[in-house]
Amino acid sequence: MHTTVLLRETVESLNLKPGMTVIDATLGGGGHSLLAMEKIGETGILVGIDLDQIALDEFEEKIKSVRDGRIKNNSKGPKVHLVKDNFINLRQILKDLKIDKVDGIIADLGWRLDQVKNKKYGMSFQIDAPLDMRLGQEGTRTAYHVVNSWKEESLVDIFFRYGEEPSARKIAKRIIESRKEKKIETTKELETIVIGNATSRRGINPATKVFQALRITVNNELENLEVFLKEAMGVLNNEGRVAVISFHSLEDRIVKKFFRANTGGCICPKEFPICVCNQKKNLKIITQKPIRPSEKELKENTRSRSAKLRVAEKVSIN
Numbered sequence: 345m346h347t348t349v350l351l352r353e354t355v356e357s358l359n360l361k362p363g364m365t366v367i368d369a370t371l372g373g374g375g376h377s378l379l380a381m382e383k384i385g386e387t388g389i390l391v392g393i394d395l396d397q398i399a400l401d402e403f404e405e406k407i408k409s410v411r412d413g414r415i416k417n418n419s420k421g422p423k424v425h426l427v428k429d430n431f432i433n434l435r436q437i438l439k440d441l442k443i444d445k446v447d448g449i450i451a452d453l454g455w456r457l458d459q460v461k462n463k464k465y466g467m468s469f470q471i472d473a474p475l476d477m478r479l480g481q482e483g484t485r486t487a488y489h490v491v492n493s494w495k496e497e498s499l500v501d502i503f504f505r506y507g508e509e510p511s512a513r514k515i516a517k518r519i520i521e522s523r524k525e526k527k528i529e530t531t532k533e534l535e536t537i538v539i540g541n542a543t544s545r546r547g548i549n550p551a552t553k554v555f556q557a558l559r560i561t562v563n564n565e566l567e568n569l570e571v572f573l574k575e576a577m578g579v580l581n582n583e584g585r586v587a588v589i590s591f592h593s594l595e596d597r598i599v600k601k602f603f604r605a606n607t608g609g610c611i612c613p614k615e616f617p618i619c620v621c622n623q624k625k626n627l628k629i630i631t632q633k634p635i636r637p638s639e640k641e642l643k644e645n646t647r648s649r650s651a652k653l654r655v656a657e658k659v660s661i662n
């Protein structure tokens with residue numbers, strides 16, 4: 345079962361009050377949602393979004409358990425909308441639900457443990473399964489497709505950019521040679537190729553970075569994050585907050601840069617005599633430095649070690 349990362353830190357950072365509307369853009373196991381439900385109470389509204397229908401179905405069951413008292417939760421009340429969609433469609437999702445603006449948005453990026461452990465998602469080299477990696481199990485771009493049909497240069501590019509893998513060239517070359525003999529079908533087959541052609545750093549399996557790069561590519565994760573942040577700005581009430589948990593530096597850089605760019609202020613080069621960028625102040629940064637898991641959380645959940653939480657608040661524009 346997935347263990348929610350930075351649970352209290354995230355939900356408390358949103359300053360939620362009874363009656364507020366909150367979006368959990370990455371519902372997953374619903375840990376953040378359940379705590380947010382307590383905060384917004386019976387008059388609040390929760391919108392839970394996930395690409396993965398299984399997450400939505402399981403959360404629906406959880407809500408039933410909360411409502412009939414099988415799961416302890418201080419709130420049985422808020423109206424809950426569960427939506428299977430990509431969080432890049434935030435504005436349209438709210439429009440369809442006839443919700444104008446919201447007070448808080450949570451995004452806990454990436455995958456949940458149940459997806460990694462389930463063979464169907466073909467995501468991990470720890471479990472031998474057909475290569476897939478689609479979090480939402482839709483669309484034709486799978487890891488199998490990328491590994492077996494992309495050009496060598498494109499593979500080098502994603503391994504460098506999304507995996508920051510120094511042996512990107514060597515690995516891509518070996519993939520091309522290998523697939524001429526036989527298609528690379530499973531996570532273990534790919535792991536074997538990568539391990540034979542990359543050096544392990546600090547005891548981490550060298551396949552980790554290549555698998556990360558493929559997952560980012562298959563799910564369009566970085567582009568989606570950029571779109572999501574813009575959409576979030578468009579639906580937040582003044583003084584509403586957005587909290588984003590990232591798990592690697594590529595994601596964190598996007599969040600940090602977006603928050604900075606919206607905290608206003610001119611981004612023209614210093615030598616310009618007048619401002620030409622007209623950059624508006626849309627956000628106030630709440631976390632000057634990202635919030636990291638406590639020692640206790642790190643001990644209890646090793647996946648939390650790379651988590652970084654950044655929070656920003658929408659400011660009124662006069």
Ligand SMILES: C[S@@+](CC[C@H](N)C(=O)[O-])C[C@H]1O[C@@H](n2cnc3c(N)ncnc32)[C@H](O)[C@@H]1O
Nearest residue numbers: 348370372373374375376394395430431452454
């Ligand atoms: C880290 S888990 C969230 C865990 C959740 N906060 C909890 O407490 O259990 C991330 C979830 O976001 C979903 N997801 C990833 N990218 C998404 C996207 N672009 N749109 C919607 N859901 C997405 C995944 O399917 C996964 O269930």
